[in-house]
Amino acid sequence: MLSARGFPVPAGPTPRRWDGAPSASKSSAPGRSTLATPPSVRPLPPVTPVRLRIPSLKVDAPMMKLGLDASGALKPPPDNNPVLAGWYAGGTVPGSVGTAVTAGHVDTRLGPGVFQLLGLLRRGATVEIIREDLSTAVFTVYAVETYGKKDFPDNKVYGSSTRPELRVITCGGDYNKKSGYQDNVVVFASLTDSR
Numbered sequence: 172m173l174s175a176r177g178f179p180v181p182a183g184p185t186p187r188r189w190d191g192a193p194s195a196s197k198s199s200a201p202g203r204s205t206l207a208t209p210p211s212v213r214p215l216p217p218v219t220p221v222r223l224r225i226p227s228l229k230v231d232a233p234m235m236k237l238g239l240d241a242s243g244a245l246k247p248p249p250d251n252n253p254v255l256a257g258w259y260a261g262g263t264v265p266g267s268v269g270t271a272v273t274a275g276h277v278d279t280r281l282g283p284g285v286f287q288l289l290g291l292l293r294r295g296a297t298v299e300i301i302r303e304d305l306s307t308a309v310f311t312v313y314a315v316e317t318y319g320k321k322d323f324p325d326n327k328v329y330g331s332s333t334r335p336e337l338r339v340i341t342c343g344g345d346y347n348k349k350s351g352y353q354d355n356v357v358v359f360a361s362l363t364d365s366r
Contacts, residue, residue, distance in 0.1 A: 214335050215266035215308055215365055222301035223256045223273060223339075228292060232285045234300075236260035237274065250279040256286070263335075265300040266308035266362060270329060270336045273300075277341045277352065286341035290317065290356045298339060298360050310337045310360035317343055317354050328357055335362035 223232045237257035240246050248255040256275040263269030276284030292315050300308040318324060328338055337360040344354025 212362055212364060214268045214362070215302075215306065217264035217267045218302040218304045218306065220258055220265050220273075220300045220308075221303050224299040224301065225289075225292065225296065225339075226299070227296045228288045230285060230288075232256040232275065234258055234273070245274065248275060250276060250284075251281060253279045253281050253284050265310075265337055266302065266306075266335055266365065268333065268335055270332045270338060272329065272338050272340065274340045277343060277356075284341070286339070286356075289339065289341050289358060290315065290343055292358055297363075298337060298358065300337070307366050308335070308362055309364035309366070310335075311363040312358055312360045314359040316357050316359070318357065319344070319354055323355060328359075336360070337362070 219236075220234050223234050224230060232254050233256070235248060235255060235257045237245055237248070237259050238261065245259060248257045253276065256273055258265060259272040259274070263271040265271040265273070275286045277286050277289070278284045292312055294312055294314065296312045298310045298312065300310070302308065318328075328340075337358075339358035339360070341356050342352035342354070343356040344352055346352050
């Protein structure tokens with residue numbers, strides 16, 4: 172089960188790091204770690220996201236706004252709804268200029284979470300964000316990385332961008348009853364289409 176310890180701690184406009192007590196960084200699988208990015212398209216106006224789809228993983232999840240708790244950590248989606256994803260509403264809206272952050276559970280007390288298979292995503296796959304105005308922001312994945320929580324690269328993951336970027340984040344790696352998951356899986360994607 173993923174606890175609140177698995178979600179990022181925001182500082183400024185986007186989360187800076189994941190909370191928790193993880194292990195050292197691990198490289199992602201071969202062929203998934205290149206940070207060469209696909210070309211972007213014109214940014215979209217900020218419109219609330221309502222659904223996240225990853226066709227290659229058969230993910231089709233409603234989205235909720237995520238805020239901060241009293242300690243400044245990002246509140247995760249509730250774990251009584253395994254198919255729910257969230258986006259950090261204090262930061263960039265997906266499709267607008269900047270780095271938008273989405274997060275969800277790898278598993279919950281009720282079973283597999285929405286991002287159970289996120290680590291299997293490949294470069295070139297798409298992540299679709301359906302917005303409140305029924306437009307869709309289409310992001311193309313250019314990297315999937317796994318990082319130990321102690322060595323989480325804040326700037327690389329949450330750094331500002333001059334174009335629309337998306338991060339999809341969940342927990343991963345070994346699980347420990349006391350400290351939770353030891354790693355984070357991070358998907359890096361760039362806006363490449365809208366419809």
